[in-house]
Amino acid sequence: MMTVSIICAGKTREAFIKSGIEEYQKRLSPYLNLKIEEAVEERVPENASPLLIEDYRRREGMRLLAKVVKDSDLIVLDPQGKMWSSEDLAGYLHRCALSGKPRVSFLIGGVYGHSPQVREHAKEVISFSRMTFNHQIIRLMLLEQLYRASRINRNEPYHR
Amino acid sequence: MMTVSIICAGKTREAFIKSGIEEYQKRLSPYLNLKIEEAVEERVPENASPLLIEDYRRREGMRLLAKVVKDSDLIVLDPQGKMWSSEDLAGYLHRCALSGKPRVSFLIGGVYGHSPQVREHAKEVISFSRMTFNHQIIRLMLLEQLYRASRINRNEPYHR
Numbered sequence: 001m002m003t004v005s006i007i008c009a010g011k012t013r014e015a016f017i018k019s020g021i022e023e024y025q026k027r028l029s030p031y032l033n034l035k036i037e038e039a040v041e042e043r044v045p046e047n048a049s050p051l052l053i054e055d056y057r058r059r060e061g062m063r064l065l066a067k068v069v070k071d072s073d074l075i076v077l078d079p080q081g082k083m084w085s086s087e088d089l090a091g092y093l094h095r096c097a098l099s100g101k102p103r104v105s106f107l108i109g110g111v112y113g114h115s116p117q118v119r120e121h122a123k124e125v126i127s128f129s130r131m132t133f134n135h136q137i138i139r140l141m142l143l144e145q146l147y148r149a150s151r152i153n154r155n156e157p158y159h160r
Numbered sequence: 161m162m163t164v165s166i167i168c169a170g171k172t173r174e175a176f177i178k179s180g181i182e183e184y185q186k187r188l189s190p191y192l193n194l195k196i197e198e199a200v201e202e203r204v205p206e207n208a209s210p211l212l213i214e215d216y217r218r219r220e221g222m223r224l225l226a227k228v229v230k231d232s233d234l235i236v237l238d239p240q241g242k243m244w245s246s247e248d249l250a251g252y253l254h255r256c257a258l259s260g261k262p263r264v265s266f267l268i269g270g271v272y273g274h275s276p277q278v279r280e281h282a283k284e285v286i287s288f289s290r291m292t293f294n295h296q297i298i299r300l301m302l303l304e305q306l307y308r309a310s311r312i313n314r315n316e317p318y319h320r
Contacts, residue, residue, distance in 0.1 A: 016180035023176055046317075086291045129289045131246045137304050144297050157206075 002093070002102040003033045004146060007067045008139060009060055009110035010041035017136045024143035031150035036139075039063040041110060053112050061115030064107055072103035073123045077142065078114060079132055081125035090149035092124075097153075108138050162253070162262040163193045164306060167227045168299060169220055169270035170201035177296045184303035191310035196299075199223040201270060213272050221275030224267055232263035233283045237298065238274060241287035250309035252284075257313075268298050 012018050021036065028034050040063060044056050068074055073096060084092075096104055107118065119125060128141055151158040172178050181196065188194050200223060204216050228234055233256060244252075256262055267278065279285060288301055311318040 014180075014183070016176045016183055019179070020174075020176035023174070083290045089291070128291060130243045131249070131288060131305055132308070133301065134304060134308075137300060140297060141293065141301070144294060145291055148292070148294075 001031075001033045002097045002104070003035070003069065003072070004103075005035040005037055005067070005069050005072065005105045006108065006139065006142060007037045007039065007064050007105055008108040009039055009064060009135065011038050012136060012139065014136050017140060020140045021143060024140070024147055027147050028143070028150065031154075032146065034146075035069075037067040039067055044112070057110075057112045057115045058117065060110050060112075061118040064109065065118060065121055068105045068107070068121070069103050071101050072105045074105050074107060074121050076107045076109070076114060076118060076122040076125045077128060077138065078109070078125050079127050079130060081127035084126045086145060086148050087152065089126075089145055090152040093146075093149050094153050106142060108135055108142070110135060161191075161193045162257045162264070163195070163229060163232070164263075165195040165197055165227070165229050165232065165265045166268065166299065166302060167197045167199065167224050167265055168268040169199055169224060169295065171198050172296060172299065174296050177300060180300045181303060184300070184307055187307050188303070188310065191314075192306065194306075195229075197227040199227055204272070217270075217272045217275045218277065220270050220272070221278040224269065225278060225281060228265045228267070228281070229263050231261050232265045233261075234265050234267060234281050236267045236269070236274060236278060236282040236285045237288060237302065238269070238285050239287055239290060239292055241285035244286045246305060246308050247312065249286075249305055250312040253306075253309050254313050266302060268295055268302070270295060 012021060025034060039060065042056060042059065044053065096102055109118065128138065133141065148158055172181060185194060202216060202219065204213065256264055269278065288298065293301065308318055
């Protein structure tokens, strides 16, 4: 079974997001070996200087990269990335499952965006939307797409 | 205060989506007069013919259009629509709030897509993503964007 990790900056705070994640973990269990990893978030003072924010971003990037599963593809989510359709994601997961190393890490960054180091390590930088979504809801959106992709790849109907 | 209706095909079924909607209804109450309207969904038999589906889509479109608030702009959500950024949505809502008729209806269709009649009545057909999201999660995504837009328009910080 394929191993998929979702690496996110900061804890899941909202109760409804937590229950949504649990729901999708259940639904995905027949398809994927799913792990959700949260990297500790630092507090950034209001009105922090650009230099301070750059530094914060770099440190956050290091903490996130430290959680990437060894020998896995790293897919970074970013509003400015390549727009994939649900079928593109399904196709990618299908090819990855057939490859010698069926391991993928999806990385969801924090509010200040990704560090250059994170981008350098990415196999793909993909975008879910030109809109900026909060980093809590993005977790649900990614899980829903993983579930949809899994159903597409098994030719199972999916209407919910 | 601006009136925003969200018109959707079918009930909100999932418990976590329900609590998410309630959460955003609370957050949005200082900014918008928000209404969520659900049109009854018909059951479509598995393996329905294209003609039957077309007919279903037409009837669903009629039921959805019947719920559009009088004299409101109709904005239809569709994966193939125009890609708006969060700032585009904020700008649109800002202009609408200043116009003589600060009323908008957002329409989220069902699993078979929109009827030609729905598209004809739309002022804009916009897309949140090239990916197809289920019609439950799209409700949360739209609410989050309405909240984000409201904060942008009041120059309030938004990090969650």
